[in-house]
Amino acid sequence: MRKIGLVPLASLKPGDNRFELEGLARDYGLEIHEVRENPSFEELLGRIRVDVVITRSGKRFLVRGRVHFRARLRCAICNEEYERDFDEELVAEFTMLERPHAVYARELEPEELDRVKIDADFIDLSAVIHDAIHLAIPIAPRCREACQGICPVCGANRNLVQCGCELRVPKG
Ligand SMILES: [Zn+2]
Ligand SMILES: [Zn+2]
Incomplete structure (x- = not known):
């Protein structure tokens, strides 16, 4: 089954293209234990909703939107599990590179420039969603403000x- 975050470039018209996606982590090619390096992160719960606009202008594809997901975390103070909803911003830019074989690079912030080559026929929103989830999960989450x-x-x-x-x- 194809990942639901893969958007065929052929389907993108010049200007704004709005997408609403919804599915389980695995539908996006993500794992429920997505943030393994953080011991306070337990798992993604239920469905992940994405509302995004891809603006195509020439060789550039600007991705802007929001991802909504729920996760089970472990409080860094009392060690109890708790659940929390997240509503995170998605921003990325994909650029078509002029090379013999067309590839597309995802450009991150200049200080963490990391060009990711992806399939030439798709924009992989799953990679953008993956980044947003990783950035959203706190290193030492608290079950409540004054735990x-x-x-x-x-x-x-x-x-x-x-x-x-x-x-x-x-x-x-
Ligand atoms: Zn706590
Ligand atoms: Zn006591």
């Missing part, structure tokens, strides 16, 4: 119970 964490004395989750332990500062 109270775990009691170092009895191990209770202090968001849920008031264990009443006194935190003693060792005398020295």
